[in-house]
Amino acid sequence: MTKKNYDREETLKLGFAGNVVEKKVKLADDQAKPWDLDTKFQYAGKHIPRFDGLAKASGRAKYSYDMNFPGMLHARIVRANIPNGKITDIDVSGAEAIPGVKATMLLKKVGDRVRFDGEGVAAVCATNLEIAEDAMRAVVVTYEKMAHAVIVDDASKDGAPIVDKGDTNKSPESVNINPREVSEDEINKRFAAADAKVEATYRTQVQTHSALETHGGVAKWDKDSSGNPTLTVWASTQGSFSVLDGLCGNLKLDRSQVEVICEYMGGGFGAKFGADQPTLVAANLAKKAGAPVKCMLNRKEEHLAGGNRPDSIHHVRAGATDGKIVVFDVTNYGTGGYTGGAGARNIMIYDMGASRKVEYAVKTNCGPATAMRAPGHPQGSFVLEQVVDELAEKLNMDPIEFRLKNDRYPMRKAQYEKAMELIDWSRRNKKGGEGALAGTGPKKRGLGVGASTWGQNGNRDGTAMAVIINADGGVEVRNGCQDIGTGTRTIIGICAAEALGCPLENMKVRLGHTRDPYGPASGGSVTAPTVTAAAKDAGHAAKLAFLDKISKKLSVDAAKLDISLGKVFVKDDPAKSWNWHDACKLLGVETVEVTKERSDNFRANFSGQVGGVQIAEVEVDTETGVVRVIKVVAVHDAGLVIDRLTFESQILGGVIQGMSFALFENRVMDRKSGKMLNNNLESYKIPGSLDMPEIVTVAFDISNGHNSAGVAGLGEPTVIPTAGAIANAIANATGVRVRSLPMTPDKVLAALAAKGGSR
Amino acid sequence: MNRFEYLEVTTLEMAGKLAAEKGAAVRAGGVDVQDLLKEHLIEPASVVSIRNVPNLQEIKAGENISIGPRVTLAQLAADRAVASKARAIAISAGEAASPQIRNQATCAGNLLQRPRCWYFRNEELLCARKGGPECLAHDGENQYHAIFGNKNCAIVHPSNLAPALIAFDATVKTVKVGGARREISVAALFVTPETDIHKEHVLEPGEMMESIEVPAAALAGGAKSAFAVVREKQTYDWPLLCAAVKLTMDGKNIKDARIVLGAVCPVPLRRENAEKLLIGKSLDESAARVAATAAFDGATPLAQNGYKVPMGIAMLMRAILEAGGLS
Numbered sequence A: 001m002t003k004k005n006y007d008r009e010e011t012l013k014l015g016f017a018g019n020v021v022e023k024k025v026k027l028a029d030d031q032a033k034p035w036d037l038d039t040k041f042q043y044a045g046k047h048i049p050r051f052d053g054l055a056k057a058s059g060r061a062k063y064s065y066d067m068n069f070p071g072m073l074h075a076r077i078v079r080a081n082i083p084n085g086k087i088t089d090i091d092v093s094g095a096e097a098i099p100g101v102k103a104t105m106l107l108k109k110v111g112d113r114v115r116f117d118g119e120g121v122a123a124v125c126a127t128n129l130e131i132a133e134d135a136m137r138a139v140v141v142t143y144e145k146m147a148h149a150v151i152v153d154d155a156s157k158d159g160a161p162i163v164d165k166g167d168t169n170k171s172p173e174s175v176n177i178n179p180r181e182v183s184e185d186e187i188n189k190r191f192a193a194a195d196a197k198v199e200a201t202y203r204t205q206v207q208t209h210s211a212l213e214t215h216g217g218v219a220k221w222d223k224d225s226s227g228n229p230t231l232t233v234w235a236s237t238q239g240s241f242s243v244l245d246g247l248c249g250n251l252k253l254d255r256s257q258v259e260v261i262c263e264y265m266g267g268g269f270g271a272k273f274g275a276d277q278p279t280l281v282a283a284n285l286a287k288k289a290g291a292p293v294k295c296m297l298n299r300k301e302e303h304l305a306g307g308n309r310p311d312s313i314h315h316v317r318a319g320a321t322d323g324k325i326v327v328f329d330v331t332n333y334g335t336g337g338y339t340g341g342a343g344a345r346n347i348m349i350y351d352m353g354a355s356r357k358v359e360y361a362v363k364t365n366c367g368p369a370t371a372m373r374a375p376g377h378p379q380g381s382f383v384l385e386q387v388v389d390e391l392a393e394k395l396n397m398d399p400i401e402f403r404l405k406n407d408r409y410p411m412r413k414a415q416y417e418k419a420m421e422l423i424d425w426s427r428r429n430k431k432g433g434e435g436a437l438a439g440t441g442p443k444k445r446g447l448g449v450g451a452s453t454w455g456q457n458g459n460r461d462g463t464a465m466a467v468i469i470n471a472d473g474g475v476e477v478r479n480g481c482q483d484i485g486t487g488t489r490t491i492i493g494i495c496a497a498e499a500l501g502c503p504l505e506n507m508k509v510r511l512g513h514t515r516d517p518y519g520p521a522s523g524g525s526v527t528a529p530t531v532t533a534a535a536k537d538a539g540h541a542a543k544l545a546f547l548d549k550i551s552k553k554l555s556v557d558a559a560k561l562d563i564s565l566g567k568v569f570v571k572d573d574p575a576k577s578w579n580w581h582d583a584c585k586l587l588g589v590e591t592v593e594v595t596k597e598r599s600d601n602f603r604a605n606f607s608g609q610v611g612g613v614q615i616a617e618v619e620v621d622t623e624t625g626v627v628r629v630i631k632v633v634a635v636h637d638a639g640l641v642i643d644r645l646t647f648e649s650q651i652l653g654g655v656i657q658g659m660s661f662a663l664f665e666n667r668v669m670d671r672k673s674g675k676m677l678n679n680n681l682e683s684y685k686i687p688g689s690l691d692m693p694e695i696v697t698v699a700f701d702i703s704n705g706h707n708s709a710g711v712a713g714l715g716e717p718t719v720i721p722t723a724g725a726i727a728n729a730i731a732n733a734t735g736v737r738v739r740s741l742p743m744t745p746d747k748v749l750a751a752l753a754a755k756g757g758s759r
Numbered sequence B: 001m002n003r004f005e006y007l008e009v010t011t012l013e014m015a016g017k018l019a020a021e022k023g024a025a026v027r028a029g030g031v032d033v034q035d036l037l038k039e040h041l042i043e044p045a046s047v048v049s050i051r052n053v054p055n056l057q058e059i060k061a062g063e064n065i066s067i068g069p070r071v072t073l074a075q076l077a078a079d080r081a082v083a084s085k086a087r088a089i090a091i092s093a094g095e096a097a098s099p100q101i102r103n104q105a106t107c108a109g110n111l112l113q114r115p116r117c118w119y120f121r122n123e124e125l126l127c128a129r130k131g132g133p134e135c136l137a138h139d140g141e142n143q144y145h146a147i148f149g150n151k152n153c154a155i156v157h158p159s160n161l162a163p164a165l166i167a168f169d170a171t172v173k174t175v176k177v178g179g180a181r182r183e184i185s186v187a188a189l190f191v192t193p194e195t196d197i198h199k200e201h202v203l204e205p206g207e208m209m210e211s212i213e214v215p216a217a218a219l220a221g222g223a224k225s226a227f228a229v230v231r232e233k234q235t236y237d238w239p240l241l242c243a244a245v246k247l248t249m250d251g252k253n254i255k256d257a258r259i260v261l262g263a264v265c266p267v268p269l270r271r272e273n274a275e276k277l278l279i280g281k282s283l284d285e286s287a288a289r290v291a292a293t294a295a296f297d298g299a300t301p302l303a304q305n306g307y308k309v310p311m312g313i314a315m316l317m318r319a320i321l322e323a324g325g326l327s
């Protein structure tokens, strides 16, 4: 390889049609030019089916749940059946006496506290799941019961039972005033003086992740050639390397002794980082029993202990003057279960004038919250978007016109225009509940809007890709990260093939083996912008290495060769070319193997955030209160679009999950017993096919130039604005606001009744 | 679930005998039986399947309609004769649950399924129906519970089919252990909590359903019917409310009417007071509203389910108009 020993500078064309800027970036000498608006792509930006689509659809893709080994045992976790108390005895002898039971372990000891109904206390494993279930039921745990509180209202009362430690369930208040020089007095003064005011309370519910595949894994111990123990764990995870770290720590093993495998997994939504309890149970019981162990949660356990999105009770005061938001004052209470922590994010997107935010995390005797797709944002957005709409209404302004006056990001402006055109915004009822769209019958239609933001451009976090080119023309890219269903495998393959120049059909991608190079955990929408840049960098490095090798056989200077569209050619004499397979044959018995670390992000860029706009059309049956979402137009940007299909799929998933949050999902706790009443997928409601609106997705092309691939994160921003947009559409259809999630028929009817009847 | 012996029989009598003598759980489609087993609400020593009993899966439609006990909801929903003669029955089946469940769920099982109340269905909670001191829904989460007849227990009757069958004066034919047969009207099949809080129907242990009969008289004279349901979700969800309406019309005049509500009471609830308000009237919006409103007279909602009254009135009014061909 000919090394060029100077700092290169390249000029990138960034932005989007109608708003293009040029920025200069410095590059390492062996780095290819980053992708920008001028790049002519062979594959990227098209609708490319997932590499693993057929494997998944045909059942050939194997998930952790599908892993089975001869002699494998099944584990079950014994869980507390009270919401609060101290363990006075744990007796596993009854379980151990059952034929087929191979090992038991304690997850708590006598004297320990249990803080929610469903907290793990012990675990058992047996030759089949049914025996393990019997054994689980035969473990006798006795408790000294304590009073409990499972909802915010109960746990924040004076004299409420103490959920865990300390003498209160309310965490010290966090107060944020912005900008700093504004005083509390000033907030009050601004509110008093505002032209338009909103003062209201909004509630959002606890949502559980409800991923189709539950938590857990399969663990199998072996010995290496020198007799040292090794452990392989098939985990359903969104952080293969964080599971690896967790297992090493828990079992006191070196990294060299452990491999985590996650080739396929059935969803995580933020609840599957690290070595979780069922995975650790599998590994520990497998060690104890001397046989592979599978420990996957069932649906009930998943609801109780698998994580959730905290609820919120927002008390809001907001004011606007001259079309500008001047003050936003919010106090929020929420519960993240017994661990506390329940922040909502609503001061974003718009210029809020002066704002004050006071937040309390209230502990309750419920399973702990975990990160969930855009943590804090959908609940905050539900509140924010309604407040903004209500202010616009009071100012007699169109809600989008009002938003644009308070939103300084240019791409969102373009996105509003696109969305308005696609839904035909001119149909919107000028007054809530009145207009041609609302009609005169009991079923009324309306339009509502919400916006979103995010800012994730990936990291140089040690992520690296191995690229292997074989003489038969096959190319494999390897990285140890997982594909949580977003299409990671596919976009890595597309970027590597694009950079290398090989035919796309020759590209294979192996993911989810932690003996392969490091890759990110999938949180914060970090994966795509991290791995696509890494794949581009590595594809380019592989190209240089490949050309270097074959140049000798071709007796052409490697610097004069290039690869494109599956052909190796001489740059200044393109007629002189070799097709990919013939060029690879020149490798003979050799292979090209390159491992390349991802390059750093660039400082010069177009925008630090990504935008999104969603407009919903709903139909509200004002006599039954049932809300049907008819159509959602969702316009989102996330840098360069690598695969339009997977990009659109993320938008679809975000809208569906957002609609589900808006209308259906709700963890129902029984205050008396402290138990979750709908711990299944029958009465914990997730929409089905007949509930689906028409969803129009727009992958809004933009190049924001943060990393070599120009890609930004998309997974989270798509779920943020949907509930707010639907709430605003309900208000537009009916003239009444539903300020509590989920917006079920009973609440819609109550809001209509408060206004004075349905018609 | 507990360990049990799995048996298959070739006659209903054999299944009944095993149920009566050995406490076997009789399994038709198994949708409900399996849920009960999974939650340890039943722990029978044996489960007996009637899937090999011949001739239980036929619908015979002539002057009357005879429905085999193992006819699935999907089959009933798709049957042309049923749809044309007794529309509400076909729709009630087609609106239940989801396609997968309808393919598996049988008509007899649908009538005899146990309540879905989330207190009842939770193994760890001891409600009145399971021998506990009180109905846990009374002071609990009762948004999906009964607004009528809810004093001792606030379950709602879960069957879609039952209100529709009652609107058509249907009966069930049964065979008891020992071979004695009887015919019971569907309206008399169900038991209120006041009569016996621990059971939902009058069949004796081992008494097996041989068929469901819709009499010719109910089908004669061009009876028109409708079945309405309100759900939060449009698939795989239970009704918040449902209603079957059957009208016998003479031009625009209502000669006879049947109104039966589901999901409002521990048993399907026929509303004769509302029917009377329709009979002899000419059908229009106001007549429908008056009757629908009357149908919800006397409701005793709990803290969270008062919405069922206005929702139910609106739904029923539409169903009445639809049955009369006015929607």
Ligand SMILES: Cc1cc2nc3c(=O)[nH]c(=O)nc-3n(C[C@H](O)[C@H](O)[C@H](O)COP(=O)(O)OP(=O)(O)OC[C@H]3O[C@@H](n4cnc5c(N)ncnc54)[C@H](O)[C@@H]3O)c2cc1C
Residues within 6 Å of the ligand: A682, B025, B026, B027, B028, B029, B030, B031, B032, B033, B034, B069, B070, B073, B095, B096, B097, B098, B101, B104, B105, B106, B107, B108, B109, B110, B111, B112, B113, B114, B158, B159, B160, B161, B207, B208, B209, B210, B236, B237, B238, B239
């Ligand atoms: C998610 C979900 C949603 C649902 N939604 C609805 C809905 O919207 N509306 C609705 O109506 N239903 C609904 N169902 C209920 C479903 O329709 C019933 O569970 C089903 O019809 C039961 O029929 P089966 O054949 O599976 O009964 P099984 O479970 O086999 O039996 C149920 C009971 O009937 C008894 N039995 C069955 N056949 C006979 C016979 N011939 N003689 C005597 N006893 C007999 C059994 O012994 C048992 O006690 C839903 C169920 C689920 C799981």
